Amino acid sequence: MTTNGVPELSLVFFLMLPVAATIITFARQILGIKAFDIYVPLITAFAFLATGIKYGVFLFLVIVIVATLLRYLLRKTRLLYIPRMALTLIAITICIYILFIIAIYFEKSGFIQISVFPVLILIILSERFIATQIRLGNKKAAVLTVETLIISIICYYLISWPRLQDFALQYPLIIIGGTIILNILLGRWSGLRLTEYFRFKEVIKRIK
Amino acid sequence: MKTEKILGINKRNIKYIKPSNSKRAIRIADNKLLTKRVLVKRSIPVAETFATVKDRNELAVFNWYNLPKSFVLKPNRGKEGQGVLILYGRIKRKTEEEAPVWVKADRTRMTIPMLQNYVLNILDGQFSKGQLPDSAIFEERLKLLRIFKPYAYRGVPDIRILVYNFIPVMAELRLPTKESDGRSNLHLGAIGVGIDMATGTTTNAIWHNKIIKYLPDTKLSLSGIKIPEWKALLELATECQQASRVGFLGADIGIDREKGPVVLELNARPGLSIQMANLAPLEMRLEKIKGLKIKSIKQAIRLSQDLFGGQIEEELEELSGRKVIGIKEPIEIIDSKGEKYKTTAKIDTGAYRSSICQSLANKLGLTETIKYKKVRSALGKEERSIIDLSFILDKRRVSTEAFIADREEMKFDIIIGRKDLKKFLVDPAKNILLKK
Numbered sequence: 001m002t003t004n005g006v007p008e009l010s011l012v013f014f015l016m017l018p019v020a021a022t023i024i025t026f027a028r029q030i031l032g033i034k035a036f037d038i039y040v041p042l043i044t045a046f047a048f049l050a051t052g053i054k055y056g057v058f059l060f061l062v063i064v065i066v067a068t069l070l071r072y073l074l075r076k077t078r079l080l081y082i083p084r085m086a087l088t089l090i091a092i093t094i095c096i097y098i099l100f101i102i103a104i105y106f107e108k109s110g111f112i113q114i115s116v117f118p119v120l121i122l123i124i125l126s127e128r129f130i131a132t133q134i135r136l137g138n139k140k141a142a143v144l145t146v147e148t149l150i151i152s153i154i155c156y157y158l159i160s161w162p163r164l165q166d167f168a169l170q171y172p173l174i175i176i177g178g179t180i181i182l183n184i185l186l187g188r189w190s191g192l193r194l195t196e197y198f199r200f201k202e203v204i205k206r207i208k
Numbered sequence: 209m210k211t212e213k214i215l216g217i218n219k220r221n222i223k224y225i226k227p228s229n230s231k232r233a234i235r236i237a238d239n240k241l242l243t244k245r246v247l248v249k250r251s252i253p254v255a256e257t258f259a260t261v262k263d264r265n266e267l268a269v270f271n272w273y274n275l276p277k278s279f280v281l282k283p284n285r286g287k288e289g290q291g292v293l294i295l296y297g298r299i300k301r302k303t304e305e306e307a308p309v310w311v312k313a314d315r316t317r318m319t320i321p322m323l324q325n326y327v328l329n330i331l332d333g334q335f336s337k338g339q340l341p342d343s344a345i346f347e348e349r350l351k352l353l354r355i356f357k358p359y360a361y362r363g364v365p366d367i368r369i370l371v372y373n374f375i376p377v378m379a380e381l382r383l384p385t386k387e388s389d390g391r392s393n394l395h396l397g398a399i400g401v402g403i404d405m406a407t408g409t410t411t412n413a414i415w416h417n418k419i420i421k422y423l424p425d426t427k428l429s430l431s432g433i434k435i436p437e438w439k440a441l442l443e444l445a446t447e448c449q450q451a452s453r454v455g456f457l458g459a460d461i462g463i464d465r466e467k468g469p470v471v472l473e474l475n476a477r478p479g480l481s482i483q484m485a486n487l488a489p490l491e492m493r494l495e496k497i498k499g500l501k502i503k504s505i506k507q508a509i510r511l512s513q514d515l516f517g518g519q520i521e522e523e524l525e526e527l528s529g530r531k532v533i534g535i536k537e538p539i540e541i542i543d544s545k546g547e548k549y550k551t552t553a554k555i556d557t558g559a560y561r562s563s564i565c566q567s568l569a570n571k572l573g574l575t576e577t578i579k580y581k582k583v584r585s586a587l588g589k590e591e592r593s594i595i596d597l598s599f600i601l602d603k604r605r606v607s608t609e610a611f612i613a614d615r616e617e618m619k620f621d622i623i624i625g626r627k628d629l630k631k632f633l634v635d636p637a638k639n640i641l642l643k644k
Contacts, residue, residue: 029218032217078321078322078325080325080328080329080332081329081332081334082332131334131339134334135290135291135334135335136290136395137396140395188222189218190216190218190219190222190223191211191216191218191219192211192214192216192218192219193216193217193218196214196216196217197211199417199481199484200211200214200216200483200484200489202419202484202487203214203483203484203487203488203489204210204211204214206487206488207210207213207214207489207492
């Protein structure tokens with residue numbers, strides 16, 4: 001395909017998607033790390049790939065913190081859910097804008113040159129964090145957010161690993177076939193998740 | 209392997225929810241209004257609905273003045289207690305025209321504009337799965353039973369009963385706390401208390417996934433609470449499964465001071481921490497009843513109580529160092545050749561000495577009389593011979609002296625008297641199913 005003009009980078013991204021998805025399946029089915037379903041960690045990992053891990057994680061944290069602060073500020077106004085969410089997104093955008101100005105002042109060219117799409121994606125994801133905070137409470141939302149960050153970072157390191165990328169380009173069928181088989185096996189796995197061994201520790205102790 | 213007896217999320221989804229809960233059944237359980245309709249059709253008692261709001265137009269014309277002093281506001285498709293608001297009381301008004309103000313469990317106030325806002329958020333799907341538009345339900349708040357009063361903070365405790373194959377498998381009493389805002393969902397901070405299936409008495413308790421003995425900040429023991437109308441609750445849970453066809457069901461039942469048991473909600477994806485509250489693994493129980501043919505509700509309840517009861521008994525045995533036995537017990541008599549003969553004995557605390565039937569004694573070669581004794585019975589005075597007798601009751605060997613008696617006409621070949629029962633406690637409610 002590359003000889004016919006498909007950029008190598010696009011091909012790598014395509015082939016890394018199933019790999020990252022499989023990591024997330026594994027984390028959920030075997031380890032019991034829930035994160036925010038499959039979509040949020042997946043897209044976050046790819047956003048990191050575009051921004052670089054340093055700025056990516058930094059932006060991620062800034063967005064989560066600003067969104068949480070805004071939730072507290074807007075709670076007293078008794079606005080409805082959708083306008084409140086829109087206001088949150090606007091506030092985050094302003095923050096990022098200010099960050100860019102600061103970056104220009106300190107001549108952080110790496111930050112200035114971040115492409116806009118991954119930043120937009122990260123901003124939009126804040127909606128999920130806030131929605132979860134409202135539905136499940138702060139503590140649970142915080143746990144899920146940290147889990148998402150960890151999985152995204154792991155996925156990021158795996159999909160940006162040059163050796164794996166080279167391997168994927170050379171043997172794309174192995175990557176695709178392998179991830180299909182792995183996911184079918186993971187989908188049938190009915191054993192306890194790692195976190196459940198801790199959760200049910202007291203019950204396990206009492207089984208005769 | 210030990211851990212295979214525990215039901216984890218993966219196994220719950222693959223082995224139980226997928227095959228047992230059809231799409232139609234899940235649709236019923238996920239929609240509270242539909243659940244009510246299905247249950248009412250079978251004349252199963254449910255919490256009364258005061259009003260529903262389906263869209264903004266209905267909200268605009270909604271008459272807030274008709275609402276009672278206390279009620280529960282719920283999203284129709286909210287799951288795991290999300291979005292449930294409990295209005296505990298109403299502030300006194302001077303006239304009927306004055307706008308009512310309600311109070312939440314945490315004593316904060318809710319005015320009509322605040323409630324309108326809350327309902328709007330429900331309609332916008334803030335609490336529903338996939339954030340789809342939803343309706344709001346105004347429902348009756350059950351009146352707290354007196355015996356639960358010391359244990360429940362504001363809200364009303366409910367009883368989660370897990371039903372599979374029409375047999376109640378495990379149960380848990382859920383106590384609302386200050387933190388859970390009157391709601392009885394464990395992950396919102398409510399306390400889960402395990403229940404002995406045979407007697408409906410509480411056993412262990414968990415709070416935030418940790419074992420606790422007493423109600424937090426008090427010295428009230430959480431074990432030993434007797435749940436009223438236990439059998440009726442079990443029957444109700446089984447009926448819920450018959451009505452909804454949710455094959456792996458978590459039925460949430462409340463008890464109203466006046467109405468008695470009332471079904472609050474059905475769950476097609478019941479949580480697994482019920483295993484923690486009971487300190488018992490679920491998979492072991494589910495395996496026991498897989499594929500059993502159930503003929504009647506009565507039979508299902510009997511099976512449940514017989515198979516899954518006995519936690520209280522075990523605790524008692526541990527405390528007293530004695531075994532709990534029923535009125536009819538399987539027993540092994542050691543014959544003259546030292547071999548074991550199996551039969552069923554009647555445990556008779558009214559008799560001092562054990563007696564064995566003449567014909568059975570002859571058959572086992574236990575014929576050597578060691579002494580005679582005069583006895584007075586309902587039939588008058590008679591002289592009976594006494595023999596040496598050894599038997600095994602509930603894994604304990606007892607060596608004693610027993611009467612030989614003519615028991616040809618009696619149901620049991622052997623009765624065990626109190627002389628030989630010193631190492632046991634007798635519970636007349638145990639083994640009632642055991643056939644002679």
